Amino acid sequence: MRLQYPASVRVIQLPCSGRVDILHLLKAFEEGADGVYVAGCMEGDCHFLTGNFKARRKVNYVKKVLEQLGMEPERIEMYNMSSAEGPRFAQVAREFTQRIQELGPSPVKAAQAA
Amino acid sequence: MIVGDSKPLEEILEMIKGRDKVLVLGCRGCVTVCNVGGEKEVGILATALRIARKKAGQPPTVDGMTLERQCDPEYIEELAEVAGDYDAIISIACGVGPQFVAERYPEAAVFPGINTTFIGGALEHGVWAERCQSCGNCLVHNFGGLCPIARCSKSLMNGPCGGSAKGNCEISPEVPCVWHQIVEKMEKMGRLQELEKVWPNKNWLTSRDGGPRKRVREDLKQ
Ligand code: SF4
Numbered sequence: 001m002r003l004q005y006p007a008s009v010r011v012i013q014l015p016c017s018g019r020v021d022i023l024h025l026l027k028a029f030e031e032g033a034d035g036v037y038v039a040g041c042m043e044g045d046c047h048f049l050t051g052n053f054k055a056r057r058k059v060n061y062v063k064k065v066l067e068q069l070g071m072e073p074e075r076i077e078m079y080n081m082s083s084a085e086g087p088r089f090a091q092v093a094r095e096f097t098q099r100i101q102e103l104g105p106s107p108v109k110a111a112q113a114a
Numbered sequence: 115m116i117v118g119d120s121k122p123l124e125e126i127l128e129m130i131k132g133r134d135k136v137l138v139l140g141c142r143g144c145v146t147v148c149n150v151g152g153e154k155e156v157g158i159l160a161t162a163l164r165i166a167r168k169k170a171g172q173p174p175t176v177d178g179m180t181l182e183r184q185c186d187p188e189y190i191e192e193l194a195e196v197a198g199d200y201d202a203i204i205s206i207a208c209g210v211g212p213q214f215v216a217e218r219y220p221e222a223a224v225f226p227g228i229n230t231t232f233i234g235g236a237l238e239h240g241v242w243a244e245r246c247q248s249c250g251n252c253l254v255h256n257f258g259g260l261c262p263i264a265r266c267s268k269s270l271m272n273g274p275c276g277g278s279a280k281g282n283c284e285i286s287p288e289v290p291c292v293w294h295q296i297v298e299k300m301e302k303m304g305r306l307q308e309l310e311k312v313w314p315n316k317n318w319l320t321s322r323d324g325g326p327r328k329r330v331r332e333d334l335k336q
């Protein structure tokens with residue numbers, strides 16, 4: 001299956017979405033990422049039982065941090081998809097990319113460029 | 115352990131306004147255990163502050179450092195080389211931390227990054243509850259091992275009060291009435307009759323009411 005998804009999406013692989021850390025997510029924003037999303041397995045399908053639920057809670061935490069920093073919480077999102085759903089992966093990548101395009105560049109990057 | 119909550123980022127940003135070089139200072143004691151002031155939280159707060167600075171086009175110098183403890187002068191000493199390099203030091207230890215740092219480095223601008231809330235324990239991962247108010251004269255053995263000082267909203271020694279309903283305190287259905295629990299526990303232990311004792315007013319001199327407390331242990335003093 002060869003599926004197209006936007007080239008602006010950079011995939012970082014982790015053994016489980018539960019491995020993602022609040023610090024990883026914030027670092028991405030510090031380095032100027034316009035948006036970050038975590039793609040975890042379907043709820044109830046985690047090999048480690050609750051990794052994807054934990055990932056969602058961390059994403060929610062970072063949403064609050066972004067809000068407190070005056071940035072749009074929509075710049076970070078959690079998606080659930082099965083590893084057998086290639087088309088859904090590509091669709092989420094397109095959806096999220098469009099959302100971020102609508103929000104525009106990260107204010108972190110914009111201030112650095114100025 | 116001593117339990118605390120992170121201060122809102124807005125409040126911290128306001129505190130350090132106009133101060134270029136910032137150090138976030140963690141502690142490996144209680145605040146590490148209650149996930150509010152350890153190495154990890156130092157990383158998170160320092161990163162969040164750098165994002166805020168970058169976003170505002172300000173110099174993003176926010177470093178992090180975590181001391182073994184902030185309630186012991188020997189560890190505070192580790193800051194000696196660097197304290198002078200910063201325009202602000204945010205301590206995310208309990209309230210003892212910022213005070214010890216400020217005492218040792220009188221020139222430094224020290225800010226508390228957390229609110230110290232209570233002495234308690236973890237009910238489960240991510241949930242903590244108050245258990246002790248450091249009254250200075252522990253009596254929990256008389257109450258089935260439950261503390262009426264810290265856990266009864268009115269700190270009653272002779273409870274429950276008339277507000278106890280369905281096992282909960284009158285202040286909120288979310289707050290268990292510890293006196294309800296004491297009675298149940300003592301009954302289960304076959305010690306209910308012990309609760310017939312009427313306790314005189316507690317002597318609060320051993321608590322904060324006697325003024326700031328200090329202990330001198332001659333056996334340990336050097
Ligand atoms: S009786 Fe006093 S020392 Fe004992 S747990 Fe309660 S508040 Fe703490």
Ligand code: SF4
Nearest residue numbers: 266274275278283291
């Ligand atoms: S209802 Fe129970 S916990 Fe609340 S004030 Fe009365 S005795 Fe104390």
